[in-house]
Amino acid sequence: MSAVESLPAGRHKTCAERPSFAAVAAAHLDDVYRYLVYMTRDGNVAEDLTADTFERALRNWHRFDARRAGARTWLCQLARSTALDHFRAEERRRRREDRYARETTPADGESALPGLSPALERALAELSAAEREVIVLRIVLELDGDAAANVLGISRTACSTRLGRALQRLEQKVSADALA
Amino acid sequence: MPSPENGARLHEVLEELRASAPPAPEHLRARIDQLAAAEPAGRHTFRERISLRGALLVLAPAVVVIGLGAAVIGGISGAGRTDEIEEAAVGRDAESSAPTPRDPARNQSGPAAGSDGSGPAPSTVWKARATGETAEVARRRAPSAGLPPARRRAQDYRASLRLRVDGLDNLSRRTKDAIRMTRGWGGYVVSVDYDIPGRQGDARLELRVPVQHVQAAVQRFSELGTILAEDIAIRDVQGQLDRYTRDLLALRERIAKLRADLREPGLSERERAHLELRLARARRALAERSAERAALARRASFATVSLTLTTRQAAVATDSEGRVERALEDAGSVLAKEVAFGLYALIVAAPFLVLAAAAFFATRVARRRADERLLERI
Structure with a gap:
């Protein structure tokens, strides 16, 4: 864990000790991008949303309070809000254009998650965004239960339950794919 | 319950997820660095x-x-x-020492400073109240001076005093003193309620004192015992009195005019009857207004003093109370x-x-x- 990452957790830290936005952005860019890639399963969209998230973060940087939540949690909350705005806009657009095809699937077979095996990527694709979201927060970004629940806006118990179900479904999908 | 095989597969899946987490592309990193460079260096506005x-x-x-x-x-x-x-x-x-009931001439010379006729405006209500410790402090320093009535304005003056006296003998004596003083000032007793149920007793007197003596009366009454509570309320009724006076003048003018009209020759029977009816009404109104004005003037010429004498100890009256406590x-x-x-x-x-x-x-x-x-x- 980097120094920037560990800083916000301490309640004794004062405003004078808060890191610069550039340092926070450098430390957590990968996390925000990974979160959004898993949410959207589209590298290009994830890049745009990541940029939007950091723009929003810069605008609201004065509101960031390290005593209430860590910088990574705060950025993930902003990223979630940005992603939801994107999904709502996409849904409105789909409805308007009367197209029901999923727009968020990677275009032309290009993988947003190139390191994953095809079986795991297919299994992830079959999960809902809510399931992928809890997996990326708890497994990929390794946020603790409280931080993940904070980002999702639910209780820690509900977060654990959601994670358990998501992993169960993921494991079923991977197994089914292996048998096929 | 997951089987060992499933558990191992899930473990592999999790390891793969962690290992293959994609980093942000370099061009995105450059874009964010450029954005971060725009962070204002100075402090944020308030x-x-x-x-x-x-x-x-x-x-x-x-x-x-x-x-x-x-x-x-x-x-x-x-x-x-x-x-x-x-x-x-x-x-x-x-x-100036307080006037006594036997010194009415001095009382007629007027109350203390501040009562030179520039009393409170019509409908103004003045109130002074001292209870408990405030009254006790006031008692130690001087007998109550009351509030002076206005000399040139009619006022409804009401004073209430609650005094403690020592022993039942004193209660009887002080009650008689109060009645005697009231009569000495030309006032009268409305009611006396003398009650001695046991070793303690109370005497409640409602007294009417000529308003020009009321300040002296309050002071003298306050000397009859220890002040436990004091309440003085003054309501200006001069405006009401003036209104009655104006009404009376108007009514008299109307009556004079009606009489003059009735003396006119050539009035028809019907006109005469109508004028006489109006004259009778005006006379009746004049009589009513006169009575009301007289009653009000009489009421304003006497102040009501409610005096309670008791042998009971005051609930709150200690020597240590002072300005800080107040x-x-x-x-x-x-x-x-x-x-x-x-x-x-x-x-x-x-x-x-x-x-x-x-x-x-x-x-x-x-x-x-x-x-x-x-x-x-x-």
């Missing part, structure tokens, strides 16, 4: 730095401090005013009013606040559920 929570954290204690400060200032100034009143009362006493009491009173006002405002605003909070939380829950459904669909 408006940017202040948050709702921060503002509440500052405002709430500020309101409490202001409220307490107002109570303390009100208490100190209230205690100061009380002292000034007492000083003025003592000063008046020092300047200031504390006044501060407490101001604070109580502030709290009452705050509670009133809260009660009035509560339904709106509850509705606003309910709307806020309902909207938030609905939005969160909509987000969850959206994420489940995608």
Whole structure:
């Protein structure tokens, strides 16, 4: 864990000790991008949303309070809000254009998650965004239960339950794919 | 319960997820670096730095401090005013000794300074009250000086005194003294309630004293015992009296005019009857108004003094009470009013606040559920 990452957790830290936005952005860019890639399963969209998230973060940087939540949690909350705005806009657009095809699937077979095996990527694709979201927060970004629940806006118990179900479904999908 | 095989597969899946987490592309990193470079180097403006929570954290204690400060200032100034009143009362006493019932001429010369006819405006109500410790402090310094009635204005003057006397013998003697003094001033006794159920006793007197002697009466009555409570209320009735006078003048003019009209030759029977009817009405109104004015003037010429003499000990009267205690009491009173006002405002605003909070939380829950459904669909 980097120094920037560990800083916000301490309640004794004062405003004078808060890191610069550039340092926070450098430390957590990968996390925000990974979160959004898993949410959207589209590298290009994830890049745009990541940029939007950091723009929003810069605008609201004065509101960031390290005593209430860590910088990574705060950025993930902003990223979630940005992603939801994107999904709502996409849904409105789909409805308007009367197209029901999923727009968020990677275009032309290009993988947003190139390191994953095809079986795991297919299994992830079959999960809902809510399931992928809890997996990326708890497994990929390794946020603790409280931080993940904070980002999702639910209780820690509900977060654990959601994670358990998501992993169960993921494991079923991977197994089914292996048998096929 | 997952089988060992499934558990191992899940473990592999998790390891793969962690190992293959994609880093942000370099061009995205460059874009974010460029964005971060735009971070303002200086401090944020006050408006940017202040948050709702921060503002509440500052405002709430500020309101409490202001409220307490107002109570303390009100208490100190209230205690100061009380002292000034007492000083003025003592000063008046020092300047001129109180007139006695046997010295009516002196009383006729008018009350103390401040009653030179420039009394309170019509409908103004003056009140002075001393109870408990305030009365006790006043007693130790001087007998009550009362409040002087206005010389040139009609007033409804009411005084209430509660005095403690030592022993039943004194109770009887002081009661007779009060009645004798009242008659000496030309007043009369409306009622006497003398009650000695056991070892303790009370005497309640309602007295009517000519208003020009009332200040002296209050002072002399206060010397009959230890003041436990004192309440003086003065209501100006000069305006009402003037109104009656104007009405009477108008009625007399109308009567004179009607009489003149009746003396006109050539009046028809019907016109004459009509004028006579109007004249009779005007005369009746004149008589009523005259009676009302006389009653009011009579009422204003006598002050009502309610005097209670008791042998019981005062519930609150200690020697250690002083300005600090009065200031504390006044501060407490101001604070109580502030709290009452705050509670009133809260009660009035509560339904709106509850509705606003309910709307806020309902909207938030609905939005969160909509987000969850959206994420489940995608």
